[in-house]
Amino acid sequence: MKRLFSLALVIAVLAILVPVAGAAPPAQGEEYIVRAGDWLSKLADKYLGDPMAYPAIVLATNKKHGEDATFAYIDNPDLIEPGWKLWVPSAEEAAELVAAPKGTPYKIGFAPSVTGGGSFLGVPERNTAEIIIEQLERTGGVVGPDGVLHPVEIIMGDTESKPDVGVSLARRFIDEDEVVALVMGSLTPISLAIAEVAEEAEVPYVSMASSLAIITDPDTGEMRPWVFKTPQSNGDVAAWQVERLQKLGVKSACYLYENTGYGKDCFKNSSKAIEAAGITTAYSDSFERTDTEFPQVAGVEASGCDVVIVGAIPPGASMVTIALRDALPDIPIIHGHGVCTEDFITTAGAAAEGVELPCSAVIIAEDVPGDHPQKAVFMHYKKLYTEYTGEPVSTFGGHGWDGLMWVLDALKSLPDGLTLEEQRAAVRDYLENNIKDWPGTAGVFTLSPEDHYGLTAESFTWFKVEGGKWVPFPKEQW
Numbered sequence: 001m002k003r004l005f006s007l008a009l010v011i012a013v014l015a016i017l018v019p020v021a022g023a024a025p026p027a028q029g030e031e032y033i034v035r036a037g038d039w040l041s042k043l044a045d046k047y048l049g050d051p052m053a054y055p056a057i058v059l060a061t062n063k064k065h066g067e068d069a070t071f072a073y074i075d076n077p078d079l080i081e082p083g084w085k086l087w088v089p090s091a092e093e094a095a096e097l098v099a100a101p102k103g104t105p106y107k108i109g110f111a112p113s114v115t116g117g118g119s120f121l122g123v124p125e126r127n128t129a130e131i132i133i134e135q136l137e138r139t140g141g142v143v144g145p146d147g148v149l150h151p152v153e154i155i156m157g158d159t160e161s162k163p164d165v166g167v168s169l170a171r172r173f174i175d176e177d178e179v180v181a182l183v184m185g186s187l188t189p190i191s192l193a194i195a196e197v198a199e200e201a202e203v204p205y206v207s208m209a210s211s212l213a214i215i216t217d218p219d220t221g222e223m224r225p226w227v228f229k230t231p232q233s234n235g236d237v238a239a240w241q242v243e244r245l246q247k248l249g250v251k252s253a254c255y256l257y258e259n260t261g262y263g264k265d266c267f268k269n270s271s272k273a274i275e276a277a278g279i280t281t282a283y284s285d286s287f288e289r290t291d292t293e294f295p296q297v298a299g300v301e302a303s304g305c306d307v308v309i310v311g312a313i314p315p316g317a318s319m320v321t322i323a324l325r326d327a328l329p330d331i332p333i334i335h336g337h338g339v340c341t342e343d344f345i346t347t348a349g350a351a352a353e354g355v356e357l358p359c360s361a362v363i364i365a366e367d368v369p370g371d372h373p374q375k376a377v378f379m380h381y382k383k384l385y386t387e388y389t390g391e392p393v394s395t396f397g398g399h400g401w402d403g404l405m406w407v408l409d410a411l412k413s414l415p416d417g418l419t420l421e422e423q424r425a426a427v428r429d430y431l432e433n434n435i436k437d438w439p440g441t442a443g444v445f446t447l448s449p450e451d452h453y454g455l456t457a458e459s460f461t462w463f464k465v466e467g468g469k470w471v472p473f474p475k476e477q478w
Contacts, residue, residue: 029060029093034084040077047088055140056094060087062143063097066412073143073412075405076135079380103148103416106141106180106423108407109173110154112208112400113186116161117260117289120314120343121186124385124397125208129154129183131388132404142408148416152408155179159190166190170197170205180411180423183403185209186396188261195227202226202421204410204428206403208396210234210337211265215452228431228452230402232360232442234265234311236457237336238273240358241309244334244462245279247478250306252282256296256320257311259286266311266336274309289316294323301327313338318347325351332356337460342392345468356473358460360395362441363470374439381441398441405440406431 032043040058041051048056054077064071064087072084080086089097110129113122133154136142141151155177159166166185173179174197182198182205185191191207191214198205207214207229215227245253253274257263263286271281283303285296289312297320300308308324308331310317317339324333333355340359345352361368365378372378381401382393410430414423435447435454443459464473 029087029089032086032088034072034080034082034086036082038080038082040074040080043086043088048091048094053094055138056089056097057086058139059097059143059149060089060093062139063087063147063149066143066145066147074139075408076380076384077138081376100149102141103144103150104418104423105151105153106411106414107173107177108152108154108404109157109170109177109179109182109184110400110404111157111159111166111169111173111184113161113190114158116159118159118161118186118190118313120341121208121396121399122158122161124341124394125186125400126156126158127389128385128397128400129156129404131384132401132408142412144412144414144416146415150411150414150416152411154404157184159185159187161187161190163190163193167193167197170194174198174201174203178420179203180420181407181427182206183208183400183407185214188214188265191229192261195224198226199224202428203424204228204407204431206230206406206431208399208403209262211261212453213265223450223452226428228403228406228447230399230406230440230442230445232337232358232455232459233453234262234269234336235273236455236460237266237358238269239457240460240462241270241334241336242273242277242279243475244356244478245274245307246277247475248307248332250279252280252303252305254282254300254303254305254308255284255311256294256300256308256324257284257286258289258313258316260289262313262338263289263311266338270309270311270336287312287316287320289313291316292319294320296320297323297327300324300331305331307332307334309333310335311338312336314341314344314347318344318352321348321355322351337395340395340463340470342470345465345470352465353468355465357463358457359463359470360398360442360459361461361472362393362395362398363463364461364472365393367472373444374441377439377441395441402440402442402445406435406438409438410434 040054044054045051065073112125157169188211191209210231257267282305335357365382410427438445443455445454447454
């Protein structure tokens, strides 16, 4: 794993900030436009006389951003882009920035399924949170619109893939840790349980699970005021699946899904869309996520359906794909977005060949065109994730990235001096009204009082597994 310098070390350097021989720190602060080949330690060495003084430029630039949005906001000291406007402080200003009193610390409760049946999703989400924690340590936290620096603590937990554990953690985060916001829940049942707690306590909550039921009030059908989510929805998956079935000329489909909240939501959305399109569901059945044998395949064979749709995550998704290929080597298999990771191809092996499904294009970040609205975030996230873990990027980790970055953006909007209740309400309001045309790993989000999800089916790219790799399969090639 990539290790980063601690903020304590660089603050010690900044507190002294003694210019080295030959260095000429500016007598006054000055603007600087980033050029290709620049990095912060290089600029700190040139202008402040010490490469380890780069946090002064981060703090000064982020403070200026609160006064003038034409200045960049630096979330990650390792990433500055050509064209960004920075503020290089004088040596005196840099020392004052470091010595300035800090604002109220903010806390975020974060708990994915690190263990249990959802660990396939939760481990990448945990890894992502650890990356962001290290970034926050290096920048010192977030700077509000009034220029005050607020330390941010992300308190980690593990729901163990159990709703009761998720609820217990949520209550602890809210009542004992006094968090401003929650980013929790890799799985739908856990997220549904946490949503009730968040609504009761009036704490903004961002789920990392896909079902629209998480953000929808079951009695009114309207948005739950305090609950949001980042993953694409199964209804949008279904829209893509139906369009593909129609292009294939399918008359009847079989549907196999895992016996979980996610699998049931997949089946509910897809079967409804399939029937609306005039396609018959010839056979459907569920299986357990840990199953290794699938008698349901005999039902698929007997039905004579034209295609099989699977709603599951690994390992069950991989195992059922193998069973289907063994029995019906030529039948088309279409999955949902629960398998958008290299691990699915690895575990399913040759059986994954030819599988089709919709995913976020983050899994092919380098191949996305340069003018794609998500290109920069794809490349940034993939670089951070692969360097930190040594593993391929995951769309599931991306759900954690999007959720935490939403909350951090909201925290940057808060003036110092708010009560905890005011902070929570302001974050909720920011998410609902200010996440507009926001490029994340899952899509370009636009939230509103009527939509706490903010994506459409266009956030997906259709893929096909060819040669053991994810290959885009656009509609014009269908």
